[in-house]
Amino acid sequence: MVHFWNIIAVTAVLGSCTCAAFSVNFEPSCRSVSSSSLNMGLLDFLGFGGKAGFDEPCVMGDEVIMIPKKHGTSEVPVQDNLRWDCDRKVADNICNFNRHYAEHRGYWRSTDFVKEATKEYAEKGEIKFYDSNTGNLLFIAPKGRSFDEFINESMSHGWPSFRDDEVVWDDVRCLPNGEAVSLVGTHLGTNRTTTYSNLSAVSYTVQQSS
Numbered sequence: 001m002v003h004f005w006n007i008i009a010v011t012a013v014l015g016s017c018t019c020a021a022f023s024v025n026f027e028p029s030c031r032s033v034s035s036s037s038l039n040m041g042l043l044d045f046l047g048f049g050g051k052a053g054f055d056e057p058c059v060m061g062d063e064v065i066m067i068p069k070k071h072g073t074s075e076v077p078v079q080d081n082l083r084w085d086c087d088r089k090v091a092d093n094i095c096n097f098n099r100h101y102a103e104h105r106g107y108w109r110s111t112d113f114v115k116e117a118t119k120e121y122a123e124k125g126e127i128k129f130y131d132s133n134t135g136n137l138l139f140i141a142p143k144g145r146s147f148d149e150f151i152n153e154s155m156s157h158g159w160p161s162f163r164d165d166e167v168v169w170d171d172v173r174c175l176p177n178g179e180a181v182s183l184v185g186t187h188l189g190t191n192r193t194t195t196y197s198n199l200s201a202v203s204y205t206v207q208q209s210s
Contacts, residue, residue, distance in 0.1 A: 054174050054191060057164050061173025066185055072096030073185035078132040085111045095132050095186045099179065102189065105158035113160075114151065121147045129160075131171065131182050138182060141166040159189065 053060055066073045078092045094102060117127050121142075129139040142150040143165045154161045171183050180188040 053176065057167075057169060058174050058191065059169045059172070061175055061181060061183075063175060065173060065181055065183060066099065066175070066179075066187075069185055073099075073181075073187065074133045075184065076133055079135065082132065084113045084116060091132055098187055102159060106155075108160060109155065117151075118147070131184065131186050133186050134182070134184050136171045136182065136184070137168050138172055138188070139166050139168060157192075 069075050071077050072095075074096045078088060078095055080088065082088055082091055090103065120127050126143075127141050128137060129141070130136060131138055139162045141162055144163065145153075150161075172188065173181055173183060174191045175181060178191045180191050182188060
């Protein structure tokens with residue numbers, strides 16, 4: 001079975017291996033969120049967004065990963081100079097002070113991501129995405145599909161979306177409610193199970209290549 005991940009937060013620091021989510025046109029928070037951002041988090045919030053466990057190779061994590069720390073759910077804020085036109089303040093809110101929401105659906109298409117990702121893929125045959133807080137590698141795409149399929153599936157789901165084989169499980173975990181997080185407490189997005197796979201839809205502000 002394939003896991004589809006809605007990636008909510010992925011952006012990069014210029015010249016380094018750092019990731020964070022795509023910026024948005026509003027500042028999401030648990031108290032005030034644009035209605036267009038609810039698509040990813042509402043079912044999660046109501047308790048219907050996930051299940052107790054997901055099929056391998058998905059690696060499950062515990063809620064203790066997301067306990068309060070020095071900076072929200074993380075020890076540090078997102079790094080400076082995030083790439084792909086990512087707004088640092090918005091990225092920090094999504095990654096470190098949020099458990100359910102993302103930038104609005106399709107926002108990533110209004111940024112430089114497709115252009116820059118196309119260039120990176122042409123040069124290296126893959127695109128790497130890193131944690132916006134720590135710079136740890138989180139995703140490598142595409143794997144088992146073409147670049148066009150990666151872009152098209154992300155367009156269909158509304159956020160950059162990754163299959164199981166594209167997840168670097170050394171630093172990524174799925175919580176029982178379907179939330180995708182990094183081991184340092186960065187909120188990444190939501191894990192959705194489909195008839196094809198698990199797909200993680202991840203916020204653009206959380207993940208970006210170097």
